[in-house]
Amino acid sequence: MIAASQVLDGKGGVLHDTRIVIDGSKIAAIDPKAGPVDYDLRSLTVLPGWIDAHVHITWSFGPDGKNAGEGGTTPEATYAAASNAWLTLMAGFTTVQDVGSAATIPLRDAIAQGRLPGPRILTSGGSIFGRGEQTGTADEIRAFVRKQKAAGADLIKIYASGGMTRGTMTMSQEQLNAACDEANKQGLRSLVHAYRDAVRAATLAGCTEVEHGLGASEEDLKLMAQRGTYIDPQAGLLLETYLQYKDRYLAPPYYTEEGFAAMKGLIQTHQDFLRRARLIPGLKIVYGTDAVAGSHGRNAEDFIHRVRDGGVRPMDAMVSANLLGAQALGMADQIGSIAPGLEADIIAIAGDPLKDITGVRRVVFVMRGGVVYKYAPPVGIPADSVPQL
Numbered sequence: 503m504i505a506a507s508q509v510l511d512g513k514g515g516v517l518h519d520t521r522i523v524i525d526g527s528k529i530a531a532i533d534p535k536a537g538p539v540d541y542d543l544r545s546l547t548v549l550p551g552w553i554d555a556h557v558h559i560t561w562s563f564g565p566d567g568k569n570a571g572e573g574g575t576t577p578e579a580t581y582a583a584a585s586n587a588w589l590t591l592m593a594g595f596t597t598v599q600d601v602g603s604a605a606t607i608p609l610r611d612a613i614a615q616g617r618l619p620g621p622r623i624l625t626s627g628g629s630i631f632g633r634g635e636q637t638g639t640a641d642e643i644r645a646f647v648r649k650q651k652a653a654g655a656d657l658i659k660i661y662a663s664g665g666m667t668r669g670t671m672t673m674s675q676e677q678l679n680a681a682c683d684e685a686n687k688q689g690l691r692s693l694v695h696a697y698r699d700a701v702r703a704a705t706l707a708g709c710t711e712v713e714h715g716l717g718a719s720e721e722d723l724k725l726m727a728q729r730g731t732y733i734d735p736q737a738g739l740l741l742e743t744y745l746q747y748k749d750r751y752l753a754p755p756y757y758t759e760e761g762f763a764a765m766k767g768l769i770q771t772h773q774d775f776l777r778r779a780r781l782i783p784g785l786k787i788v789y790g791t792d793a794v795a796g797s798h799g800r801n802a803e804d805f806i807h808r809v810r811d812g813g814v815r816p817m818d819a820m821v822s823a824n825l826l827g828a829q830a831l832g833m834a835d836q837i838g839s840i841a842p843g844l845e846a847d848i849i850a851i852a853g854d855p856l857k858d859i860t861g862v863r864r865v866v867f868v869m870r871g872g873v874v875y876k877y878a879p880p881v882g883i884p885a886d887s888v889p890q891l
């Protein structure tokens with residue numbers, strides 16, 4: 503049982519001076535009179551574990567310090583992926599969606615079976631890379647989607663356009679329609695890397711969620727709101743990571759000097775995009791960081807960018823990684839809120855993120871599925887908030 507003075511319920515509400523009763527892996531009740539107290543989290547802010555809708559959990563730096571990409575199968579890469587999972591969990595993220603590597607499947611399963619600590623992982627396994635005609639016929643694309651499902655994918659990841667600044671659609675509308683329609687038929691969600699005109703195409707194709715989205719027009723965003731298509735824009739962590747580790751990433755033709763030179767300005771462009779997107783009524787903006795090598799465990803930094811630099815209200819930022827994030831995963835009946843019957847994914851931070859968003863850096867308590875993985879009260883909190891053992 504957890505005692506709390508301030509609880510953000512994940513849905514936009516705040517509970518005061520209450521207790522959360524845990525039974526096994528689940529939240530059994532919210533009852534201010536329940537006892538005895540196992541974890542006294544008064545003086546902290548308690549909230550549902552965060553959901554990061556877009557990570558590359560296996561992406562790491564190699565033994566030489568350089569970017570080793572994702573999907574490596576060396577011992578170093580394997581341990582690095584396990585370490586990324588641990589760091590992500592310690593940062594308060596109890597569920598992540600991995601979009602792009604078959605190497606994630608055994609990591610996902612090891613965590614699910616309780617053999618490794620980490621966040622609950624949903625993964626696409628591999629991806630569909632748009633390559634124009636070569637992407638395949640509609641039937642071939644549909645067959646690939648089914649193959650991914652058979653291989654254990656939880657969702658389908660599709661690359662439908664070039665990168666942040668250039669490149670048109672890399673798949674036709676017909677190809678995208680086939681990919682997302684087949685995913686729907688197979689009961690899988692579809693996430694589409696899309697910039698500019700690919701955003702509208704993915705929306706029209708009935709895909710679940712658009713990743714990135716830069717270059718979408720006002721009309722495109724309104725159409726997404728109308729259709730209920732989720733959007734997952736980034737606000738700074740990804741590009742800051744690249745800039746911070748430039749020497750490790752620099753490797754033409756993918757990571758070039760010109761590319762890095764453009765990144766500073768691009769951070770602003772992303773934040774301007776978020777400022778525009780958040781004003782579209784009904785547009786469902788989820789929290790996804792695109793965490794790569796060097797970002798894992800720092801996933802919460804994008805909250806700070808979103809609020810401080812992107813004009814997002816702190817409560818909206820929290821809900822984007824709680825209820826809304828859970829809805830985007832089709833898991834709102836299991837995670838994303840603090841309510842009876844849901845998984846006991848509960849975190850606590852020193853500070854109040856509604857008043858100072860940088861509090862998201864100070865995660866001191868992490869419970870996932872009723873198991874406590876972290877309980878490190880920071881110095882300076884009252885002695886009577888430390889549990890009596």
Ligand SMILES: [Zn+2]
Nearest residue numbers: 556558601792
């Ligand atoms: Zn990504």
